Amino acid sequence: MGISRRNFLKGSALTAGTVALTGKAAKASVDSPELRIKGLQTSTTVCPYCAVGCGMIVHTKNGKIVNIEGDTEHPINRGSLCSKGSALFQVANNERRLTHVQYRAPGSKRWEKKSWEWAMQRMAQLMKETRDRNFVKQEEIDGKTYTVNRNDGMAMIGAAALDNEECYLLGKFGRAMGVGYIEHQARI
């Protein structure tokens, strides 16, 4: 099975009549009604809702998403999207999105805005303290001693919304931290 140039999308861009064969974002053309997308940058994505995996085209202008629609070339959805997929535009453009690191101190009634630097330092410190305090080096089971090297002080939940590569990094991080309690939506 050879991979021809045509079959390889290195970035995401529309060229005349077909979605996107090479390069990063480029000028849009005929895939959508000309006027609506004239002068826009385009790229492809896959719906973040259900696991049908419908393809979408994202149109951007000056670093803002101005339109998202079904990818007519995508072999599964051929341009169609359901109610959720069609609403993805409002995930990207939504006042309710979180834009700052928020912190809630013990006993407090409210969030405070914090910098990443501060929060990262604090989280790393807390994770280390928890791991060091709760690290189970060995365990006695049925009268025998076993090395288990487990951090029983913390749990990690969630990942179905993450990309594969992020899931990989998250798992690698969790296991290096010795966490046994790693679970996510697949279990529920």
Added chain:
Amino acid sequence: MTNHWNDIQHSDVIVSIGSNPAENHPISFKYVEMAMDKGAKLVSIDPRYTRTSSKADLYAQLRPGTDIAFMGGLINYLLKNDLIQREYVVNYTNAAFLVNEDFDFNDGIFSGYDAESFRYDKESWAYQVDENGMPKRDDSLEHPQSVYQLMKKHYARYTPEKVCEITGTEIQSYMEVARAFASTHKANKVATIMYAMGTTQHTHGTQNVRSYAMLQLLLGNIGMAGGGINALRGESNVQGSTDYAVLYHILPGYLKVPTYDNVDLATYFDKWTPKTNDSQSANWWSNTPKYMTSLLKAYWGDAATEENDFCFDYLPKRSGNYSYIRLMERLQHGGFEGMIFMGTNPIVGGPDVNAIASGMDNLKWLVAVDLWETESSVFWKRPGVDPKDIDTEVFLLPAASSVEKEGSISNSGRWAQWRYKAVNPPGHAESDAYIVDQWIKRLKELYSKDGVFPEPIVDLAWNYGDGHEPDIDLVARECNGRFTRDVVVKGKAFKKGQQVPSFAYLQADGSTSSGNWLYCNSYTEEGNKMQRRGLEDPTGMGFYHDWAWCWPVNRRVLYNRASVDVNGRPWNPEKPVISWNKLTRKWEGDVPDGGWVPMSEDGTKSPFIMIAEGYGRLFAAGLADGPLPEHYEPMESPVANFMTGQQCNPAVSVPGKIDNSGKYPYVGTTYRVSEHWQAGAMTRNLPWLVELVPDMFVEISEQLAEWKGLKNGDMVTVSSERGQIEARALVTERIKPFRVQGKLVEQVGMPWHFGFNGMATGGTANTLTAAVGCANTTIPEYKAFLCNIEKGGIKS
């Protein structure tokens, strides 16, 4: 899915059970309709008359939690009337295998049961073996200890009349379903099963799936185009997150998490590498040592050497079940100091959410990474609590959405597709990859100074460039795997640093690394195949081999060597998945499930390559709750088990907070709607979707409404032993009571998307559900519980 979305168009009979694709996987329905246009029949089996039912040729109503009774009756129908694909069954399944003479089944209990521990000793379920250690068999299928005869005897009890008394199905519709399904026993006819969480969310969820798979094996429908057993995954990457093993019991690629008694790598290999004496079995998992060693090399790089057991000691060893429900129990007992939530909302999505929420009050710290403020991230100000009393330090980190970062996700059909970054995340939001990267970098620094057992962190190979966030391209390459030194494998020379072409080249000596063997072949020296957009379809079967990439090794239909007869000829020549070209002596079509010659020739392998014995398992001795699916009532049920004296799954211990006293008379069940998604944060914050479905509701029958004096839109309180919620009554003829053992049983259905926070708020259905799970997977029994419903809001 054994198959994939486009493939559904090839079906002759489409059975949707425990799923509602028209509502919840809307675009998949394109392929259901394509098949129907070509004459296929759609069968919808569901407690409610759903959007899928409205399009179906046949609808059969099924009481929640009675799938095994329904399917057991169909198995009986096939065996009694000899409507199986015999050649397939004899050659490709374990129907002919003989089972231990001690195997027994008595009033709902299989042999080997210990009531105190809720466990089975499975020795009596094993195959009889000959002097060479090969399973004994009887190809005539007549031996009384053959799987076929044991199955026949077991399911003879499932007569249509008895089944319908249990399931509440009208017998006429039941028989129509039986006939439609059975029509695909012909070699060139095929049925597919589309199932989802309506199947799995039961105390016997795994056995529900097994019962479907058994039917498909008996009908010769596994491996075929338009066939298979197809789980419709509900989240865009829940397939991938499972493949990548963000779970307590597996490592990437479904390798087992080591247990405490795996004292070194050799012991681990010995325990987890399945063995067979049958040289005709590929026994794919015999490659476990290669995949595990390659994973350890990906994790700990140069630090992982043969001398130090490739850092096997660095992996935490488990000594129990740490699954979601158990984890939440431990939380409630104050077992955790801290928790990390990555895009998840347990106090809407978990079972018995009030218990989870109060468990969270015990945390010292919580980190929630999300696009939105979720119910779980503000648990400290949930209704009914005073934040002053909660001492948890909470971090809510703003995450990038799918169009604000790049990477791959894997759909239900196992296609890993690449997504590109279109714009920067808003404000200070960052990708999940950035967040994990920052944590580990900082922890590496801290642990390089001091700390308990710092090695796994300090030595962790973490080389993803010097950018602001990890270079995802480098991560994807690592997941595929590379050669760690110059080496010759299978007569081919590879250079250090080169990408491994496929998992067939992975090694157990440390010369290869691979973050996930299952994805080895996704990113080779040819490039990142997950980015491909080729639309060629030379066979016309819709495999689209050049579109993205799918695991394993771009094979679009799993077990496809069962789609041909022993000579390699497709059972259905009009819709071949693969076929053997006698002239070139090569397979044509899809990527074959192992390239071995057809079954009639020397040097072949049996088609079920992931199973140690190589045959599809009609009888499965590895399960916690029996080798054959048996009907039990859900943990909460309004009726007694009509089949045996064993009320519930004997391999599940009865939890607290279960009430079968009659105080809660109605069967409750949960589901999703098209306009919302999961725990709701991704839809209840979007004005368009909120406008479409703004409120929490419960669906009830017209009869129940009349009995309770309810009109459409009235506020009601729904309660269970776990708690109570308010919702609007939706009175509909889509919901009908069941006639079960001479009694009318009402059901109450509700979506589970709502919570107290966000743009659209509403009662959380999982306030009502019980924290009790499947004997094998511990997936909670969300789909069948008992509740009551009363007019008016909550009276406090």
